[in-house]
Amino acid sequence: MYKIGVVGPNPLIERILSLEEEYKHEFQFVSFPCTKTEEVEEIVKKNCSQVQAWLFSGPIPYEIAKKTLGTDEKMVYIPVTESGFYKSYFELAFDQGKLITRLSVDSMSTVNSVEEATQQLSEKPLKIYMKVFKSNADQQELLRFHEELWKEGKTDGVLSCFPVVCKALREQGIPAYWMSFSKMRIRQTLGILAEKVKTSYFKDTQIGIEIIEIEHFNKIKEKAKNPYDLQHLELRLKGILIKLCEKLNGSLIEKGNGQYMIFSSRGTIEREISALEDAVQKLAFEADTTVTIGIGFGETVFSAERNAFRAIQHSKEMTDNEIVIIQEDGTIVESPGKNEELLYSNYTTNEDLMEKLKKCNVGVKTYKKITALVERMGWDIFTTKDLAVHLQMTERYVRRIVSDMCDVDLVRCIGETSHSTRGRQSKLYQLS
Numbered sequence: 001m002y003k004i005g006v007v008g009p010n011p012l013i014e015r016i017l018s019l020e021e022e023y024k025h026e027f028q029f030v031s032f033p034c035t036k037t038e039e040v041e042e043i044v045k046k047n048c049s050q051v052q053a054w055l056f057s058g059p060i061p062y063e064i065a066k067k068t069l070g071t072d073e074k075m076v077y078i079p080v081t082e083s084g085f086y087k088s089y090f091e092l093a094f095d096q097g098k099l100i101t102r103l104s105v106d107s108m109s110t111v112n113s114v115e116e117a118t119q120q121l122s123e124k125p126l127k128i129y130m131k132v133f134k135s136n137a138d139q140q141e142l143l144r145f146h147e148e149l150w151k152e153g154k155t156d157g158v159l160s161c162f163p164v165v166c167k168a169l170r171e172q173g174i175p176a177y178w179m180s181f182s183k184m185r186i187r188q189t190l191g192i193l194a195e196k197v198k199t200s201y202f203k204d205t206q207i208g209i210e211i212i213e214i215e216h217f218n219k220i221k222e223k224a225k226n227p228y229d230l231q232h233l234e235l236r237l238k239g240i241l242i243k244l245c246e247k248l249n250g251s252l253i254e255k256g257n258g259q260y261m262i263f264s265s266r267g268t269i270e271r272e273i274s275a276l277e278d279a280v281q282k283l284a285f286e287a288d289t290t291v292t293i294g295i296g297f298g299e300t301v302f303s304a305e306r307n308a309f310r311a312i313q314h315s316k317e318m319t320d321n322e323i324v325i326i327q328e329d330g331t332i333v334e335s336p337g338k339n340e341e342l343l344y345s346n347y348t349t350n351e352d353l354m355e356k357l358k359k360c361n362v363g364v365k366t367y368k369k370i371t372a373l374v375e376r377m378g379w380d381i382f383t384t385k386d387l388a389v390h391l392q393m394t395e396r397y398v399r400r401i402v403s404d405m406c407d408v409d410l411v412r413c414i415g416e417t418s419h420s421t422r423g424r425q426s427k428l429y430q431l432s
Contacts, residue, residue, distance in 0.1 A: 006055045054075035106160050211311070217289075
C-alpha cells in the first residue's frame with residue numbers, strides 16, 4: 001500500500017476522499033488542506049519524506065510543488081477537462097434557472113480546450129471572456145477581471161478555478177461557480193498515479209553497483225617503504241568504504257590493486273550521492289591520488305556491472321574525473337546531484353540524424369552531449385568557447401566538431417561577436 005499526500009482546498013479533498021473505499025487496498029490517503037497557494041511549498045517540503053507520492057487538486061499547487069522539489073516523478077494533478085467545464089457550467093445554469101450565454105472564465109488550461117468544450121454545448125456558441133494564468137496567479141487580479149466584465153454588463157456568470165474568487169464574487173451578488181472535476185476524472189488520475197508509483201518503485205529497487213578505483217595504485221605500492229605501510233593504507237581506505245556501505249545498506253567487494261565494488265540499490269545510491277562524494281574526498285586524501293567513480297544501474301547484476309565499468313571508463317576520459325552514472329537504458333549522467341549535472345543518451349533511432357552524423361564523422365554520444373548542454377544552459381546562441389569550457393574539451397577540437405555539424409545542417413552559424421581589440425572573432429552558433 002502506498003501513502004499518498006492529497007493537497008488542495010477542503011471541498012476538493014473531500015471529493016477525492018469520497019473514493020477512498022475503492023482504493024483502500026492500494027492507497028492510503030493523507031490530507032493536507034490549504035486555502036492559499038503559498039502554503040503548498042511548505043507542505044511538500046515538510047512532508048516529502050512521509051509520503052510515497054503526491055496528488056494535487058489542480059495544476060497550480062502541482063506546478064509549485066514541482067518547482068519546490070525539482071521533479072514531478074511522483075506527483076500528478078487532477079485536470080479540469082471538458083467534463084469539468086460542462087459540470088460547472090450546468091450547475092451555474094441550474095442555479096440561475098436559465099441558459100447562460102455570456103461567461104467570464106479563468107483557467108490555467110489553454111484557451112483551445114475551453115473553446116472546444118463550448119462549441120460542443122449547442123449550435124449557438126457561447127460568448128467567453130477568457131483569462132489564462134500561470135502558477136503564480138494573482139487572485140486579486142483575477143477577481144478584478146471578473147468584476148469589471150460584470151459591471152460593464154458583458155457577462156451573466158463566472159466560472160473560476162479559485163474557490164476564494166468564487167466566494168468573493170458571490171458576496172457581491174455575482175453568479176459564480178467553482179470549476180472543478182468529476183469523480184470519473186479522479187479515478188482516471190488515480191490510475192495514472194498508480195502507474196507512476198509502481199514504475200518509480202521498480203526503478204528504485206533496481207540493482208546499483210559502484211566501482212571505486214584508486215588511481216596509480218601501482219605507484220603507491222612502489223613508494224611504500226615496507227609492506228606494512230601499504231597494508232595500513234588499505235585498512236584506512238577500507239574503513240572509509242565500510243562506513244559508506246553502512247549508509248548505502250550495501251556490500252563491499254575488494255577487487256584488488258586499488259579497485260572496490262559496492263552493491264546496493266538504485267534508490268539508495270541516488271539518495272546518497274553526497275555521502276559518496278564525501279567518501280571520495282577522504283579516499284583521495286588518504287591515498288594522495290585521484291579517485292575515479294563509475295555507477296551502473298540495471299535489472300540484473302550483469303547489466304548493472306557492465307554499466308558501472310562503462311561509467312568508470314567514461315569518468316577517466318573526463319578532465320576532472322567526475323562521478324558518472326550509466327542507467328539501465330544507456331542514459332549517461334555526469335556530475336549527478338550538482339548544478340553541472342548533465343544527462344544525455346548515447347544512442348538514437350532517428351535515421352536522418354544517424355545519416356548526418358555519419359557524414360560529418362561525429363559520434364552520437366558527442367552530439368547528444370552538446371545538445372543536452374545547450375538545452376540545460378538555456379542557450380539560444382553559443383560559441384565554441386562556451387562548449388569547450390563546459391565540456392572539458394579543447395576549443396580547437398570543439399571548433400572542428402561544430403564546423404563539421406554545420407556542413408550537415410545540424411548547427412547553424414548565425415553571426416560573429418565583435419571585439420574592440422584585435423584578435424580572432426568568435427562565431428555565434430545555434431542548434432538547427
